Amino acid sequence: METPNIAHAEAPVDAHHHEPHSFWSKYVFSQDHKVIAMQYMITALVMGFIGMAMSWIFRIQLAWPEHNLPFLRFLMPTNMESGTLQTPGYYMLVTMHGTIMVFFLLTAILTGGFGNYLIPLQVGARDMAFPFLNMLSYWFYFLSCVVITISLFVSTGAAAAGWTSYPPLSALAKATPGSGLGQDLWLIAIALFIVASTMGSLNYVTTALNMRAKGMTLMRMPLTVWGIIVAAMLGLFAFPALFAGAVLLLLDRHLGTSFFLPHLVLGGEHIVRNDGSPLLWQHLFWFLGHPEVYILILPAMGITSEILSNGARKPIFGYKVMVASIIAIGFLSFIVWGHHMFVSGMNPWLGFAFVITTLIIAVPSAIKTFNWLGTLWKGNIRFTTPMLYAIGFISTFVTGGLTGLFLGNSALDIPLHDTYFVVAHFHVVMGLSSVFGIFAGIYYWFPKMTGKMMSERWGKVHFWLTFIGSYGVFWTMHYLGFMGMPRRYYSYDSYQFLPLSMHALQIVITISALVVGIAQLIFVVNFLGSWLRGKKAPDNPWEATTLEWQTSTPPPHGNWGPVLPVVHRWPYDYSVPGASADFVPQTVPVEAEPSGEHHRHAVAVNGHGHTNGHGNGHHS
Amino acid sequence: MATAELSLQQEFQEYTLRSPFKASWQKVMMWVFIVVDALTFGSLLVSYGFTRVSIGTWANPAEVFALHIGGKEIPLLLIAIMTFILVSSSGTMALAVANAYERKKKQTILFLTLTMLLGLSFVGCQVYEWTHLIEQGTRPWWNPYGPPQFGAYFFTLTGFHGMHVLSGVIYLAIVARMVANGTLDRRGSYQLVEIAGLYWHFVDLIWVFIFTMFYLF
Numbered sequence: 001m002e003t004p005n006i007a008h009a010e011a012p013v014d015a016h017h018h019e020p021h022s023f024w025s026k027y028v029f030s031q032d033h034k035v036i037a038m039q040y041m042i043t044a045l046v047m048g049f050i051g052m053a054m055s056w057i058f059r060i061q062l063a064w065p066e067h068n069l070p071f072l073r074f075l076m077p078t079n080m081e082s083g084t085l086q087t088p089g090y091y092m093l094v095t096m097h098g099t100i101m102v103f104f105l106l107t108a109i110l111t112g113g114f115g116n117y118l119i120p121l122q123v124g125a126r127d128m129a130f131p132f133l134n135m136l137s138y139w140f141y142f143l144s145c146v147v148i149t150i151s152l153f154v155s156t157g158a159a160a161a162g163w164t165s166y167p168p169l170s171a172l173a174k175a176t177p178g179s180g181l182g183q184d185l186w187l188i189a190i191a192l193f194i195v196a197s198t199m200g201s202l203n204y205v206t207t208a209l210n211m212r213a214k215g216m217t218l219m220r221m222p223l224t225v226w227g228i229i230v231a232a233m234l235g236l237f238a239f240p241a242l243f244a245g246a247v248l249l250l251l252d253r254h255l256g257t258s259f260f261l262p263h264l265v266l267g268g269e270h271i272v273r274n275d276g277s278p279l280l281w282q283h284l285f286w287f288l289g290h291p292e293v294y295i296l297i298l299p300a301m302g303i304t305s306e307i308l309s310n311g312a313r314k315p316i317f318g319y320k321v322m323v324a325s326i327i328a329i330g331f332l333s334f335i336v337w338g339h340h341m342f343v344s345g346m347n348p349w350l351g352f353a354f355v356i357t358t359l360i361i362a363v364p365s366a367i368k369t370f371n372w373l374g375t376l377w378k379g380n381i382r383f384t385t386p387m388l389y390a391i392g393f394i395s396t397f398v399t400g401g402l403t404g405l406f407l408g409n410s411a412l413d414i415p416l417h418d419t420y421f422v423v424a425h426f427h428v429v430m431g432l433s434s435v436f437g438i439f440a441g442i443y444y445w446f447p448k449m450t451g452k453m454m455s456e457r458w459g460k461v462h463f464w465l466t467f468i469g470s471y472g473v474f475w476t477m478h479y480l481g482f483m484g485m486p487r488r489y490y491s492y493d494s495y496q497f498l499p500l501s502m503h504a505l506q507i508v509i510t511i512s513a514l515v516v517g518i519a520q521l522i523f524v525v526n527f528l529g530s531w532l533r534g535k536k537a538p539d540n541p542w543e544a545t546t547l548e549w550q551t552s553t554p555p556p557h558g559n560w561g562p563v564l565p566v567v568h569r570w571p572y573d574y575s576v577p578g579a580s581a582d583f584v585p586q587t588v589p590v591e592a593e594p595s596g597e598h599h600r601h602a603v604a605v606n607g608h609g610h611t612n613g614h615g616n617g618h619h620s
Numbered sequence: 621m622a623t624a625e626l627s628l629q630q631e632f633q634e635y636t637l638r639s640p641f642k643a644s645w646q647k648v649m650m651w652v653f654i655v656v657d658a659l660t661f662g663s664l665l666v667s668y669g670f671t672r673v674s675i676g677t678w679a680n681p682a683e684v685f686a687l688h689i690g691g692k693e694i695p696l697l698l699i700a701i702m703t704f705i706l707v708s709s710s711g712t713m714a715l716a717v718a719n720a721y722e723r724k725k726k727q728t729i730l731f732l733t734l735t736m737l738l739g740l741s742f743v744g745c746q747v748y749e750w751t752h753l754i755e756q757g758t759r760p761w762w763n764p765y766g767p768p769q770f771g772a773y774f775f776t777l778t779g780f781h782g783m784h785v786l787s788g789v790i791y792l793a794i795v796a797r798m799v800a801n802g803t804l805d806r807r808g809s810y811q812l813v814e815i816a817g818l819y820w821h822f823v824d825l826i827w828v829f830i831f832t833m834f835y836l837f
Contacts, residue, residue, distance in 0.1 A: 129645040198656060202649050210645040212638055236656050244663035248776070256761035257772035259671065275675045275767055280667055287663075 019557040029139075031131035032557055033116050036138050038449065040112035041442075047145055048105035049520070054097040056517055061085045063510035065491055076152070088177045090490045091160035095178065096152065098163030099186065102292065103193050104145055106434050110299040111197065111235065112141060114441055115204045115228040117449065121548035122222050124213025124565045126558045128203045137203070140196035144189045151185035159186035162488065164285055167260035167278045171252045172271065184253065187246045194239045194246075201232035213547070215567030219323070220586070220597075222546050222571040223316065226323050227302020230330040231295045238291035238334070245284035252276070279344055286337035293430040294333040297397075298326055300437020301368060304393045306571075307440050308372055310544050311387030312379025313582050315572035315596050317371040325364035332361045342410040343417045351410045358408035365401055369394065380575070380582075384542070385459030389440035392467050393433055400429025403478065418488070421481025424474045432470050439466070439523075446527075447541050451554045452534030458526040465519035472512030476505050543583050546571045550585050570597040650815045654822045657784075661826050664780065665833055668773045679766030681835050685749070699835050702745045703827065706785075709738035710824045713817050720813035725799060728813060732796040735820065739789045746782050750775075777830055784823045791816055 020026045030036060060067055070083045085093070116134065120127055128134045151158040160178025161170040169175050170183050208221065208229045248259040258273035260281045265271070309316040316322060338346060338354035372394050381387065403425040406412045416422060439462075446454050484497055492498055540549040547565055548555070565587050573584040576596045584593045636644045643651075672678050682695035689697070716731035753774070757764050763771035795816045804810050 130649065202652055202656075205652055206645045206649045209641070210636070210639040210643075210648055214638075216638075218640065236652060237659055240656055240660035241663045244660055244667065247780075248664075248667065251760065251772070251776065255772075256759075257776075258761070258768055259667065259772060273761075273768075275671075275769065277671065277674050280670050283670070284663060284667065 029135060031127070031135045033120050033128045033131070033134060034449070034555065034559075036134055037113050037115075037117035039138050040116060040141065041109055041114075043142060043145060044105050044109035044113060047100050047108070049524075050149070051097050051100035051105060052517060052520065054093045054100070056514060057085060058090055058093045058097070059510040059513045061090055061490070063507045065493065076157075087490045088157055088160060091162075091176065091488070092152075092157045092178050092182070094488060095160050095162050095165075095186075096148075096158050099159070099190075100148065101431065102163060102296070103190065104148065106296045106431075106438070107193075107197065107235070107292070108141055109438055110296060110434065111204065111228060111232055112138065112200055114224070114299055114303065114438075114445075115200070115232060117445065118222075118224055118548065119204055119207050119228060120211070121448075121551070121555065121559060122225050122546055122571075123208055123211060124216050124547050124560070124567060125207055125211035126560065126564070129206045129211055130203055133199050134203050137196050137200035140192055140199065144192035144196060147185050147192060148189040151182050151189065154181045154185065156180040156182055158182040164282075164289070165249070166285075167249065167252065167281050168262075168264060168266075171249060171260050172266060173253060175266065184250070187250050187253075191243060191246050194243045197235050197239060201235045204232040205229050205236070213565050213567055216547075216586075219320065220567060220570045222302070223305040223319070223322055223326070224299070224302035226326050227298040227300070227305075230326050231298040234291040234295050234298070234330055234333060238288045238295075241284045242288035245281055245288075248284075249281065279341075282341050282344060283337070286340045287334075289340060290337040291330075291333045293426070294329055296430050296434040297437075298330065300393060300434040300441075301326065301397075303437045303441040303444075304390045305368075305372065305375075306546070307386045307390040307444050308375050308394075309572050309574060310444075310542055310583075311382050311384060311390065312376050313382070313574045314375055314379045315574055317374030317377075318367075319570065319572060321367055322371055325367045328364040329361060332357060332364070336361065336408075339408055339410070339413070342413045348410075355408060355410050359405065361408075362401070362405060365397075369398060369401075384443075385454070385456055385463055386440045386444035386542075388460065388463045388467075389436050389443060392463065393436040393440060395467075396428050396432040396436055396470075399475075400425060400427075400433060404429055416481060418486055419481040420477045420485045420487055423487045424477035424481055427477075428470075428474045432474065439463075442527075444542065445548075446530070447537030448548055448553055448555070450531050450534075451537050452530050453537045453541065454530040454534060455526050458522055462519050462522045462526065465522070466516055469512045469516035469519060473509050473516065476509050476512070480505055480509075540585075543581070545573050545583050545585050547586055550587050569595040572596070644811060646811065646815055647818070650818050654818065657822065658826070661780070661829070664777055665829060668777065668834065671769050671773070675767050675769065677767060679763070679770040681837070684753070684765050685835060696835060698745060698749060699831065702742055702749075703831055705738050705742045705745065706824050706827050709735045709742070710821050712738060713820045717814050717817045720799070720804075720810040723805075723810065728799050728810075729796050732792050732799070732813070736789045736792050736796075739785050739792070739820075743782055743785055743789075746778060750778075773834070777834055781823070781826055781830055784826070788820050788823050791819065 020030065020032075026032075027035060030039075057069070057072065060069065066084050068083045069085070072085065073083050076089060116128070119125075148158075156177045158178060159165065159170070159182045160176050161183065165183070165186065169179060171179075173180050173183070208225055212218075212221070248257075251257045252259050252261060256273075258276035260278050261271065261273040261276040262278065263271070263274040305316055305322060336354060336358045338350060339358045342351050342354075376391075403421070407416060407422060407425055443454055443459055446452070480502060483499070483502060485492065485502060492502075537553050539551070539553045542549070547567070550565060551560055567586045568589045569584065569586055571586055573579070573586075573593075573596050575582045576584055576594050578594045580593065584595065636642070639645070639648060641648060641651075683693075685699050686693045686695045687697040688694075712731045712734040716728050716735060719727040719731060753763075753771075758771045758774070760768075760772050760775055762768050763774075765771075795812055798804050798812065799810075804812060
């Protein structure tokens with residue numbers, strides 16, 4: 001199995017498809033996974049900036065209520081006549097902020113962006129299994145972005161029923177201004193997004209399973225690939241529930257069915273529907289909604305593992321357990337959705353079952369955290385920007401994970417439900433953590449993608465401002481949540497139970513949010529500036545072992561030139577005792593350089609190693 | 621160029637051998653898609669169950685879907701015929717796949733065409749059923765038989781399944797054309813027929829679930 005057999009894998013460069021030459025087929029309707037990945041990434045980052053700008057506007061409202069912002073009149077003519085954010089506009093912005101961030105930024109960039117770029121390169125394939133479907137996936141995603149953006153400009157405003165779009169608010173066109181055309185466009189955009197995500201994920205899973213290079217066994221795949229394909233599977237198996245829900249909700253809105261509508265009175269008028277259940281939507285939504293947060297976190301976990309091992313110059317601690325916990329988290333994520341519905345009036349025994357399954361997720365998550373710390377332990381850490389972000393990921397994941405233990409427990413969740421504590425929790429654990437994973441990944445793979453290095457100095461400024469600023473936002477929110485500050489309130493000055501001192505905290509949060517915002521502008525400048533005139537990147541700037549760093553930078557069409565790579569070892573051969581460098585690429589035969597893979601295996605089976613090590617590989 | 625084509629095939633064979641399921645990526649992709657689609661139908665069927673249980677009363681499908689023949693009312697006769705047609709189409713599909721592997725072009729096309737015809741007659745029966753119920757006053761928001769959700773789920777479930785049968789017919793037509801014009805001969809593999817068959821059998825299987833859960837209960 002280990003014998004190199006290069007002749008075997010020989011194939012011409014353009015075996016899969018001929019390299020495109022025209023502008024349109026090369027950069028626009030490209031079927032090359034690397035170009036599609038960049039399209040996904042840049043579109044998602046643009047959407048992310050729109051989503052972030054929305055948060056500034058409603059954060060300003062919360063800190064300085066009804067402050068006059070003249071430029072808003074141009075941006076949103078309907079909800080901003082006087083330049084002040086009004087209630088419908090506020091609900092529209094929080095709804096669209098959530099929707100855009102969760103689906104159009106995080107899901108899209110992690111699976112569509114990183115998945116597309118890394119899977120073929122890290123498993124040693126020339127492209128995705130089905131490049132045409134891959135291209136189609138991007139264009140459906142693009143279309144969904146267009147629809148959701150257009151919805152911001154319709155006369156009644158975009159959807160305003162929260163990113164969860166609970167009926168009846170989302171089912172009755174006259175419930176709020178945003179429940180009209182805006183909600184229809186929201187549902188259509190989500191349906192298009194699901195189609196795009198499904199087409200993409202079919203490719204990611206199939207490529208990783210079937211198109212691996214010779215020697216690249218499943219248990220030699222980098223953890224990034226594991227994280228992404230398990231996330232892709234979660235997407236494949238969870239999105240159908242939301243798709244079905246979206247179809248039923250559209251029927252409720254336009255064909256007069258009442259799947260989700262109970263008998264109700266709206267503005268003194270009886271709505272002649274009956275016996276439908278708004279809870280059904282909640283079940284369908286959260287059956288997707290919970291796996292969705294793991295769709296965001298698993299790829300970030302994979303990216304982090306990869307970068308930590310590289311930056312600490314040590315093999316990842318407990319590779320097999322890491323893979324097993326990714327799979328365990330993926331499986332468990334399907335049986336915990338009820339913890340979002342503890343206050344919906346569910347049977348306490350059912351709630352109890354959901355508490356148990358939820359708290360079990362803490363086990364694989366804690367194992368992963370332990371292994372990351374084990375990887376860092378006594379490492380020769382290189383504090384590069386990607387490494388800082390990877391360490392930042394551990395910090396935010398632990399913080400957010402710990403508050404998850406509060407909220408996963410129904411006895412504590414019921415008083416904390418719908419307060420800022422919940423907002424703080426999910427932002428830290430799935431928003432911040434996956435954003436940190438994404439930034440780590442962008443700084444790490446930017447040289448491979450563009451052929452240029454990003455500025456380390458500005459990268460570090462970006463990191464520290466983002467890290468401290470986001471803790472300023474979300475750490476503070478936990479206190480507001482404990483004091484009972486309800487989420488989604490436009491104005492909170494007329495509630496006796498909320499002390500005036502809370503106002504000071506709201507200002508702290510908004511100022512921190514604006515600081516984080518400015519830090520992202522530094523990122524944009526660094527990103528574009530480095531791309532245009534950055535230092536030229538070598539093929540393997542981080543001295544990494546995985547396959548993508550063993551080809552030229554940026555990789556050519558078809559990725560590998562005439563000869564497909566052959567894999568001889570696992571992806572974490574850092575600081576192997578007796579090796580000539582502190583990293584050994586996966587393509588180097590074991591006859592040429594020793595491998596930590598078998599060494600570690602021997603430790604596990606016999607309780608002692610071949611050489612003098614303890615299996616932690618630290619020999620600097 | 622000829623060597624390039626050969627290497628391409630070798631590369632694909634290599635990949636197929638390396639698959640944990642020992643199946644080509646095309647087949648793996650279809651299986652994963654089938655799981656996705658099954659979960660979509662699953663979501664609709666579970667929603668239907670949720671609604672029906674929470675309402676408590678429901679229409680009696682044996683009466684609603686009865687045919688009047690010679691002054692007699694025969695419950696579920698049309699549904700039985702439709703089920704028979706669809707199950708038979710799975711049989712003809714299996715024959716098409718078997719012939720495809722023996723590279724018997726004519727027989728493959730014949731059985732694919734038979735499958736498509738059976739699929740179309742199934743959809744025809746469905747059109748008849750829909751027309752009949754609509755004439756009786758069934759609408760997505762109201763029906764004469766039971767709670768409004770009965771009609772709503774009837775149209776949603778059977779409509780969604782009917783769309784799958786129709787797209788299956790189009791899919792099979794494309795495959796039949798590829799068999800006829802020699803595309804599959806040039807590819808050197810008739811696996812596409814088998815993959816289309818997977819989809820067709822899946823759509824039949826879904827019908828068995830809809831039949832059991834919506835019509836029999």
